Amino acid sequence: MFTFVNVSMESTLNQPLSIVSTKTASLFYSVYKTVSFKRNSSVKQLRLREKTQKWLKRSINDPIAKTLAENSHLTKTQLETLLIDALTENIAEKSLKYEEKAKLRISAVSRGAFNRTLRQAKRNVIQSVYTILLLGYLGVLESTLLDPYIEIANKLQTYMSTYREALGGRKAMEEYLTVISMLRKDLETSLEQLSKPKNMSGKM
Secondary structure (H helix, E strand, C coil): CCCCCCCCHHHHHCCCHHHHHHHHHHHHHHHHHHHHHHHHHHHHHHHHHHHHHHHHHHHHCCHHHHHHHHCCCCCHHHHHHHHHHHHHHHHHCCCCCHHHHHCCCCCCCCHHHHHHHHHHHHHHHHHHHHHHHHHHHCCHHHCCCCHHHHHHHHHHHHHHHHHHHHHCCCCCHHHHHHHHHHHHHHHHHHHHHHCCHHHHCCCC
């Protein structure tokens, strides 16, 4: 918002032309700086939104991520919101307000709706962690019951490490494609099998 100062014609005429010109130039420069700053800020926000949403869609639609998400305690919306809250500041390279984070959702929402979904997501994550802690406390993790899941966790770690090495140029492209493809297919098959409750029937 700009505030216009009412300057009488008589007072203006009584001032030297150089002073009037200087004041006018100063006013226009101030206006230009304000408009330019707002425009640059809007452009940066738009670029951040496009970059974030592209990354979100790629991450959420990853076949392995989809299988894991479908069998987790997180809805797709909760996962998206949690990813934005946890990782987008690294992309933006600055601290973001929750109002700004809300606008980064694939379908933009209000800050209030974003915060409610985020609370639900965090509560579900905490409950999942406490479930693991409970099983460990009661000795279930020491049995062979969860061995297949521990094995798939190790496979996931191997897959992620190989992927990072490939991106870092440590592997030839052909080798990269072969190894990643084999690991991905093995993971998808294993995850699909382990997602069925009958795999734990009669043992618990």
